Amino acid sequence: MMAVRSCLGVKFGVSGLLSQLTSSTRHHGSRPCVSPILTPQHRNTSSSSTSSKVKVDLDQNTGVAVMHMQSPPVNSLSLDFITELCISLEKLEMDKGCRGLIITSSQPKVFSAGLDILEMYGKSPERCGEFWKSVQELWLKLYSSNMVTIAAVNGSSPAGGCLMALTCDYRIMADNPAYSIGLNETQLGIVAPFWFKDTLMNTIGLRNSEMALQLGLLYKPQDALKVGLVDQVVPEDQVLPAAVKSVNKWLAVPEHARQITKSMMRKSTIDRLTSNREADIQNFVSFITRESIQKSLRGYMELLKQKKA
Numbered sequence: 001m002m003a004v005r006s007c008l009g010v011k012f013g014v015s016g017l018l019s020q021l022t023s024s025t026r027h028h029g030s031r032p033c034v035s036p037i038l039t040p041q042h043r044n045t046s047s048s049s050t051s052s053k054v055k056v057d058l059d060q061n062t063g064v065a066v067m068h069m070q071s072p073p074v075n076s077l078s079l080d081f082i083t084e085l086c087i088s089l090e091k092l093e094m095d096k097g098c099r100g101l102i103i104t105s106s107q108p109k110v111f112s113a114g115l116d117i118l119e120m121y122g123k124s125p126e127r128c129g130e131f132w133k134s135v136q137e138l139w140l141k142l143y144s145s146n147m148v149t150i151a152a153v154n155g156s157s158p159a160g161g162c163l164m165a166l167t168c169d170y171r172i173m174a175d176n177p178a179y180s181i182g183l184n185e186t187q188l189g190i191v192a193p194f195w196f197k198d199t200l201m202n203t204i205g206l207r208n209s210e211m212a213l214q215l216g217l218l219y220k221p222q223d224a225l226k227v228g229l230v231d232q233v234v235p236e237d238q239v240l241p242a243a244v245k246s247v248n249k250w251l252a253v254p255e256h257a258r259q260i261t262k263s264m265m266r267k268s269t270i271d272r273l274t275s276n277r278e279a280d281i282q283n284f285v286s287f288i289t290r291e292s293i294q295k296s297l298r299g300y301m302e303l304l305k306q307k308k309a
């Protein structure tokens, strides 16, 4: 896993997305979904790949993959989990037969609990830096994906979990008032970095973001819908079917045009991080290792335990 991790930063760097998209050899629009040599009877209709924390089912007829996050208990984004997610995403991005991706959770009641707090508490600066680089990598991969991406938010999705959903093209949330979504970092005594803020602002606008971020708001599904944090709220058992319906709608648009438009909309936000990655890592490490911040994180973890008792 260490060797794979150290490759991630080099091999999977995101750059020149717009030029990639305009190159006729790279965009999905020029790729047939199924090898022309195969007759319909001989086609593989689906394939499945599972690592310990990520299960991917790809339907080769539709070109749509469903990525199930399965890192118990709450899909918190540890370095190992993020590494697996990045590897799965990279494979799908390079797969000519995959054009759409639905991200969902296999864990009950939770989409993702966000960044694994234990990765930010009591760790060496080197380890914190490695962790943050992986968080950047995951965001870059998702936000710059050529695929149509749909978040099927079938549970709570605070902080980094909300960010993952925000990177997608469309968000569908289960209509269950026990669930919530939002960037609640300030409630932990920490600060959402500029690219979290940018992603939120691109979705719900400046004023709503200002309130959401300063207050660390977690929205119930219906409130998230009102503010535009999610695009659709459906009964819990309809989240996946609704995501499939949506992905097909997005895939019906001429692919090259959609991809270039997506890149055009997101490029300046992506460039801001890619041109500041190292400084952003240093900033994170010096912030998170401060004694006062470590104290806040410890207090928050104790609160989580008390809530359980």
Ligand SMILES: CC/C=C\C/C=C\C/C=C\CCC/C=C/C(=O)SCCNC(=O)CCNC(=O)[C@H](O)C(C)(C)COP(=O)(O)OP(=O)(O)OC[C@H]1O[C@@H](n2cnc3c(N)ncnc32)[C@H](O)[C@@H]1OP(=O)(O)O
Pocket: 073, 074, 076, 109, 110, 112, 113, 114, 115, 116, 117, 118, 156, 158, 159, 160, 161, 184, 185, 188, 190, 191, 192, 193, 283, 284, 287, 288, 304, 305, 308
């Ligand atoms: C000048 C400075 C400028 C800029 C700043 C520079 C840099 C930026 C600095 C920092 C940026 C950091 C950005 C951080 C982003 C994050 O994502 S932080 C994580 C935030 N997450 C949360 O707040 C979620 C907390 N969890 C919950 O609310 C709930 O667990 C849940 C709603 C997700 C699920 O509830 P339940 O189903 O009831 O489950 P439990 O609460 O019982 O949890 C089960 C188990 O899991 C542990 N856990 C929960 N969340 C996390 C987590 N995020 N990380 C690690 N572990 C988690 C929980 O403690 C329980 O453990 P056990 O008690 O069973 O051991």
